[in-house]
Amino acid sequence: FNPTVSFLPKITILKGRRMTSSQSTSTTTSTFVFPELCVFDLDACLWDQEMYEMPALPSKTVTGDLNGRGNGVTGVMSGSNKISLYPGSLLALQNHANGEHPGMKIALASSADTPFAEQIGRASLKMLEVIPGITVWDLLMKDWDGVDVNQIGRQPPLSSNKAKSHFPRLKDATGVRFDRMLFFDDCLWGDHCTMVAVGCREEDSRVGPCTVRTPSGLRVKDWENGLQSYASQFKKLNA
Numbered sequence: 001f002n003p004t005v006s007f008l009p010k011i012t013i014l015k016g017r018r019m020t021s022s023q024s025t026s027t028t029t030s031t032f033v034f035p036e037l038c039v040f041d042l043d044a045c046l047w048d049q050e051m052y053e054m055p056a057l058p059s060k061t062v063t064g065d066l067n068g069r070g071n072g073v074t075g076v077m078s079g080s081n082k083i084s085l086y087p088g089s090l091l092a093l094q095n096h097a098n099g100e101h102p103g104m105k106i107a108l109a110s111s112a113d114t115p116f117a118e119q120i121g122r123a124s125l126k127m128l129e130v131i132p133g134i135t136v137w138d139l140l141m142k143d144w145d146g147v148d149v150n151q152i153g154r155q156p157p158l159s160s161n162k163a164k165s166h167f168p169r170l171k172d173a174t175g176v177r178f179d180r181m182l183f184f185d186d187c188l189w190g191d192h193c194t195m196v197a198v199g200c201r202e203e204d205s206r207v208g209p210c211t212v213r214t215p216s217g218l219r220v221k222d223w224e225n226g227l228q229s230y231a232s233q234f235k236k237l238n239a
Helices: 088-099 113-125 136-143 166-174 193-199 222-237
Strands: 011-014 017-023 029-031 037-040 061-065 071-078 081-083 105-109 128-129 180-184 210-213
Touching: 029 210, 037 088, 037 166, 071 113, 071 128, 088 128, 088 136, 088 222, 105 113, 105 136, 113 136, 128 136, 166 180, 180 193, 180 222, 193 210, 210 222
Parallel strands: 037 105, 037 180, 180 210
Antiparallel strands: 011 017, 017 029, 061 071, 071 081
């Protein structure tokens, strides 16, 4: 299994919906619907460290191969600790940078413990690259025309409860319904996925964001399973 290979098929637009069509080895055709907003937690989900454990703002970078897209910043150093994106995170962001998710935008929902942890996280986002010359932060800002819609931290008006603060604020900032969102979270320090899915339901559909737990960090299969899970939820809502 090669995590550098994207298994998402080529994008086409069908009947005004955001769909993909591909031909499998059995020559069958499938359709796909993407979320309007994909939300990532940061610590132990998008990347492999907990920001509250980091001793300093990142200052040094580590370069390496970016899934065959060339050499770029694959890690940033906070003291002796290297912060790096998980394989599924890098693949997801690269596919998004390629324009493979029509109609989908990305954002962050992280309950970083302290203001300093938030500063370390934001600095890391501006240094880690998705493809050479394009950072995670660049990609986030491109989606929202330079507006920072991301919800990072737990200082007021945010809190440790993402269902009560982060996601309502994301909905207000983006205009995206809860039931059109996909959310990835490690859930190691609390079941944020269930809290968000149950606590952020739309009044008409009674459905909240599709959520995916990533206790081992965002792996390639977690990313692909998340897209499939959202597509299934969408089809049930629109059956």
